[in-house]
Amino acid sequence: MTKIAICGACGKMGRFIYDVISERDDCTVSAGIDKFGEAYADFPVVKEPADLPEKPDVIIDFSHPSALDGLLSYCLSNGTALVIATTGYTEEDTAKIHKASEQIPVFFTFNMTLGINLLANLAKTAAKVLGGQYDIEIIEKHHNQKIDAPSGTAIMLADAINEELDNKYHYVYDRHSVRAKREKTEIGMHSVRGGTIVGEHEIIFAGRDEVISLKHEAHSKQVFAVGAVNFPLWKAGRSLRNERSSCFTLIKYQIQWASLMSCSFGDFLNSQAAVLYGSLFSYKKIAVRDFFPHSHFITYSYQAPKKFSHAL
Numbered sequence: 001m002t003k004i005a006i007c008g009a010c011g012k013m014g015r016f017i018y019d020v021i022s023e024r025d026d027c028t029v030s031a032g033i034d035k036f037g038e039a040y041a042d043f044p045v046v047k048e049p050a051d052l053p054e055k056p057d058v059i060i061d062f063s064h065p066s067a068l069d070g071l072l073s074y075c076l077s078n079g080t081a082l083v084i085a086t087t088g089y090t091e092e093d094t095a096k097i098h099k100a101s102e103q104i105p106v107f108f109t110f111n112m113t114l115g116i117n118l119l120a121n122l123a124k125t126a127a128k129v130l131g132g133q134y135d136i137e138i139i140e141k142h143h144n145q146k147i148d149a150p151s152g153t154a155i156m157l158a159d160a161i162n163e164e165l166d167n168k169y170h171y172v173y174d175r176h177s178v179r180a181k182r183e184k185t186e187i188g189m190h191s192v193r194g195g196t197i198v199g200e201h202e203i204i205f206a207g208r209d210e211v212i213s214l215k216h217e218a219h220s221k222q223v224f225a226v227g228a229v230n231f232p233l234w235k236a237g238r239s240l241r242n243e244r245s246s247c248f249t250l251i252k253y254q255i256q257w258a259s260l261m262s263c264s265f266g267d268f269l270n271s272q273a274a275v276l277y278g279s280l281f282s283y284k285k286i287a288v289r290d291f292f293p294h295s296h297f298i299t300y301s302y303q304a305p306k307k308f309s310h311a312l
Helices: 012-022 065-078 091-100 114-133 152-164 222-229 266-270
Strands: 002-007 027-033 058-061 081-084 106-108 135-142 170-172 186-193 199-207 210-218 247-254 273-277 284-289 297-302
Touching: 002 012, 012 027, 012 222, 058 065, 065 081, 065 091, 091 106, 114 152, 114 199, 114 210, 135 152, 152 186, 152 199
Parallel strands: 002 027, 002 058, 058 081, 081 106, 106 273, 135 186, 170 186, 247 273
Antiparallel strands: 135 199, 199 210, 247 297, 284 297
């Protein structure tokens, strides 16, 4: 039984995660972390990670960037795996996450849904085919309580496209102050905030006399909770652990459909750690399983494993 602590336990996403976990028989919520909340279920809620009454196997974080230092400090000291679903991090924060992944299992992505990761892959394919012939714009929509803009998911999608185009493009977030024609190497980023929109992301490829659009809509925040709890299992982890020291590999996802499979959540923790970024570096392919609904196979790419002194 995998013990999970939820950081941001009293927020909307924290409660969704609790609901998802409570319906499973391979994991349980051992504690919650929330500076502004109180216990609401059969697990204690503490203010800081350091106050946790027992060591969890993994912490799932849906809170705020300000909680990062405390989470990393606790997880590094206790060898606890960390799933990061919070957005709004600075480059310095991301560097800290990257460094921590050299010692502990870290799963970090800007969006936990299978659909968005499929969208990123489709966008890369479109960019490869259309090249510099089409103008690229990304429109993201979220509820009126979201603070950061553009969304981390929009940036992830732009990075995936830009990588496919040899990183020759630059991002433009606002055009009202510039009176100039659009450059061919722009990726426009537009943010809409209103009502209770859970999350919408649309990628537009606009060419001469035709427009191609790729779009994903999240109709419930529960899809993010399911992805966070059922995050991708690294099936190839065992083969990478060919020596006693642990291997940590930076991987990025390239989704391909295959047959249905399922695995236990704890298998990830017993295999190798993975840091999942939207689009980074260059990789070779390995097969891994995922834990998204219906347990589809996913093919990820990976960089040759690097060994570190810390052992799982």
